[in-house]
Amino acid sequence: MTALRRLLDSVPLWLALALCLTLGLAPFVPEPHIWEKLKMLAAGRLVRPVDILDLAMHAAPWVLLVLKLALRR
Numbered sequence: 001m002t003a004l005r006r007l008l009d010s011v012p013l014w015l016a017l018a019l020c021l022t023l024g025l026a027p028f029v030p031e032p033h034i035w036e037k038l039k040m041l042a043a044g045r046l047v048r049p050v051d052i053l054d055l056a057m058h059a060a061p062w063v064l065l066v067l068k069l070a071l072r073r
Contacts, residue, residue: 008068016068019061026058034058 025032037055040046046055 004067005071008064008071011064011068013068016061016065020065024058024061032058034062 024034027033033054037046037051037058040051041055046052
């Protein structure tokens with residue numbers, strides 16, 4: 001747990017927010033990939049490995065931000 005906390009402390013909050021607004025929401029048109037993949041997951045259509053990897057890639061900045069905010073001192 002301390003290694004995770006050190007890693008999260010080393011990432012500035014502004015960088016986590018910037019990652020969420022860029023990679024986390026890209027591409028912006030016609031809809032963000034994260035939203036598309038979450039809809040596919042809810043519908044049970046998220047089965048191809050490339051879609052699962054895409055969800056993981058676009059969700060990673062959001063997970064980082066949530067963990068950073070949850071473990072704030």
